[in-house]
Amino acid sequence: MTGQRPLWVCPRCQRGFVTANVWHSCYVGTVDDFFANHKHLQPLFEELVALIRGIGTFDIEVVKTRISFTTRARFAGVARLRRDGLVVGFWLKRHLVSDRFLRVENLGSHDWVYQVVVRSPADLDDELLAWLAEAYTVGRQESGVSS
Secondary structure: OOOOOOOEEOOOOOOEEOOOOOOOOOOOOOHHHHOOOOHHHHHHHHHHHHHHHOOOOOEEEEOOOOEEEEOOOEEEEEEEEEOOEEEEEEEEOOOOOOOOEEEEEEEEOOEEEEEEEEOOHHHOOHHHHHHHHHHHHHHHOOOOOOO
């Protein structure tokens, strides 16, 4: 990540962002807060975190509506909770097609956000790991990948 401009740091919440004055919530919560009404899903979340820790180091940011995994930028996270699982989203710089995708959103140009439902540890498989590893690289803004 040599040669990258420094992150803009919000003076209120002290979180860093790639873009200055980016809209965000300064609310900072805990993982326990986020799972307060869905305690049965927290162990599955912890397994997801362990899977991503195998890729590299990252920060976990908890706001009221989501949990984000960040390096230089947000690369993945838990977009919301369902009774039957976690809705996990991730950012890639290419379009993919899979029956696993709950939602696919094109943010313009080559920015794509994907959502999958993780219902059990079996869903934390090699395919999801590969997507998350690619998203991690996008979040680090490596190899010519930009946000």
